[in-house]
Amino acid sequence: MITKSLHKRESELANSKRQLEILSNSIFKSGDLPMFASKIAETNQFPLKARKLEILQINVGYMCNQVCEHCHVDAGPDRKEIMTKETMLQCLEVIKKTKSHTLDLTGGAPEMNPNFRWFVDEASKVGIKDFIVRSNLTIMKANKKFADLPEFFKSHNVHVVSSMPHWTRGKTDKQRGTGVFDQSIEALRDLNAIGYGMPDSNLRLDLVYNPSGAFLPGSQSSLEKDFKKTLLEDFNIHFHNLFAITNLPVSRFLDYLIASDNYEDYMYNLVEAYNPAAVENVMCTNTLSVSWDGYLYDCDFNQMLQLPVNSKAKHISEYNEELLFNRDIVISQHCYGCTAGAGSSCQGSVA
Amino acid sequence: MYQNYSTNDFRFISLLKFKQMQKTYYDPADLKKFGKISEWNEELGKKFFDYYGKVFEEGALTEREKSLIALAVAHTIQCPYCIDAYTGDGLQRGITKEEMMEALHVAAAIRGGASLVHGVQMMNKVNKLDM
Numbered sequence: 001m002i003t004k005s006l007h008k009r010e011s012e013l014a015n016s017k018r019q020l021e022i023l024s025n026s027i028f029k030s031g032d033l034p035m036f037a038s039k040i041a042e043t044n045q046f047p048l049k050a051r052k053l054e055i056l057q058i059n060v061g062y063m064c065n066q067v068c069e070h071c072h073v074d075a076g077p078d079r080k081e082i083m084t085k086e087t088m089l090q091c092l093e094v095i096k097k098t099k100s101h102t103l104d105l106t107g108g109a110p111e112m113n114p115n116f117r118w119f120v121d122e123a124s125k126v127g128i129k130d131f132i133v134r135s136n137l138t139i140m141k142a143n144k145k146f147a148d149l150p151e152f153f154k155s156h157n158v159h160v161v162s163s164m165p166h167w168t169r170g171k172t173d174k175q176r177g178t179g180v181f182d183q184s185i186e187a188l189r190d191l192n193a194i195g196y197g198m199p200d201s202n203l204r205l206d207l208v209y210n211p212s213g214a215f216l217p218g219s220q221s222s223l224e225k226d227f228k229k230t231l232l233e234d235f236n237i238h239f240h241n242l243f244a245i246t247n248l249p250v251s252r253f254l255d256y257l258i259a260s261d262n263y264e265d266y267m268y269n270l271v272e273a274y275n276p277a278a279v280e281n282v283m284c285t286n287t288l289s290v291s292w293d294g295y296l297y298d299c300d301f302n303q304m305l306q307l308p309v310n311s312k313a314k315h316i317s318e319y320n321e322e323l324l325f326n327r328d329i330v331i332s333q334h335c336y337g338c339t340a341g342a343g344s345s346c347q348g349s350v351a
Numbered sequence: 352m353y354q355n356y357s358t359n360d361f362r363f364i365s366l367l368k369f370k371q372m373q374k375t376y377y378d379p380a381d382l383k384k385f386g387k388i389s390e391w392n393e394e395l396g397k398k399f400f401d402y403y404g405k406v407f408e409e410g411a412l413t414e415r416e417k418s419l420i421a422l423a424v425a426h427t428i429q430c431p432y433c434i435d436a437y438t439g440d441g442l443q444r445g446i447t448k449e450e451m452m453e454a455l456h457v458a459a460a461i462r463g464g465a466s467l468v469h470g471v472q473m474m475n476k477v478n479k480l481d482m
Contacts, residue, residue, distance in 0.1 A: 167445070170447070171447065209445075211443070213442060215439055215442045215443050216443055217443060218440075218443035218444040219414075222414065223445055226415070226445055227445075268383075272383065
């Protein structure tokens with residue numbers, strides 16, 4: 001089990017340029033597999049264009065209490081990139097004027113940002129329809145100061161979206177660390193106890209599933225059925241929806257693919273499962289991702305690959321919905337991860 | 352680098368390459384080409400794949416149960432393509448390795464039992480022939 005980020009280990013893959021080189025070399029350079037741009041051009045979907053902004057996703061920092069094997073953020077306790085209050089104030093100005101219906105806070109563990117609660121307080125006053133916090137669950141059990149997070153989320157009617165890679169201890173702990181499964185179950189019980197995830201409750205609790213290895217997720221609805229059945233029978237836990245997310249070949253998952261000699265087969269699988277219908281609804285067309293230092297990206301994956309938006313407005317301080325509308329989405333071969341099978345986004349399947 | 356090679360050399364190299372290609376009956380990459388069997392008989396190929404797709408749809412049995420049956424059968428008939436395909440399919444469905452191994456033991460038990468149950472035939476024969 002890894003305990004340090006690629007950055008801390010000074011791995012070659014901590015460098016986003018190196019990752020982009022890998023994603024355009026070998027099987028893609030030789031022509032064995034088509035580049036993503038030419039693949040979407042086959043169905044006249046190149047260039048991908050940004051439509052109306054619906055989801056503003058803000059990454060408040062890469063620090064996390066976990067070091068998951070697959071993490072595309074390369075998050076961990078050793079990451080020090082944390083959004084400052086000044087950048088948060090700039091984000092709040094945008095949240096006030098945006099027409100997007102969803103505000104999505106992510107990380108790292110977003111709760112570890114020292115100004116997280118203040119930011120949620122302020123952002124919730126704007127009255128955005130769907131206010132999401134992506135929580136890894138274990139943070140609620142990591143330290144006493146986080147124990148009241150469920151109540152805090154409830155008081156702001158936050159929509160909690162939590163990671164849960166499997167309904168068994170073995171598979172969960174292998175991907176996310178020893179003890180993660182038991183702590184996650186405890187945290188889910190705490191959330192259920194105050195109404196989160198209960199049938200007919202307005203307190204939304206959704207789970208995120210991503211495969212614990214070099215394979216694609218199965219059908220989201222079938223997996224949701226299995227998760228619901230087992231979590232209820234074995235642990236008396238309720239939740240609303242399951243989002244099945246494909247692992248993209250970025251950062252630690254890319255490192256894992258290469259180290260386990262799965263990279264080429266995985267890319268073949270992604271390309272083989274390419275679905276033009278998923279391209280139609282891919283999340284970058286209605287989402288904007290803001291990094292901890294305020295820069296704008298088409299998605300959280302492009303943020304980690306340091307591929308900024310193709311627009312004159314590059315920073316949250318320069319935010320301009322008109323300038324960003326209809327921009328060309330920046331793509332590379334990692335994008336095949338969002339267009340495979342039923343497609344993948346932070347909201348799960350898209351096709 | 353090839354300018355000093357004679358025609359015979361090239362024939363030899365081609366033969367070597369051919370032999371390398373033939374060094375194994377099974378190539379994992381061939382699984383992806385399964386659909387190509389329709390190219391030589393479209394009508395039967397189509398009928399087969401339509402049937403195949405229908406068989407694995409949810410019915411009285413779930414798709415998950417069918418995937419585990421397929422995995423067990425794959426091992427019984429020792430089909431490397433099918434083992435690859437249904438191990439991957441199982442992982443995608445969230446089937447655990449414990450469930451997979453139990454399914455294999457069902458296959459192994461039936462296969463082993465099928466040998467052993469013929470022991471009754473042997474015993475009958477011995478009892479008939481032996482004084």
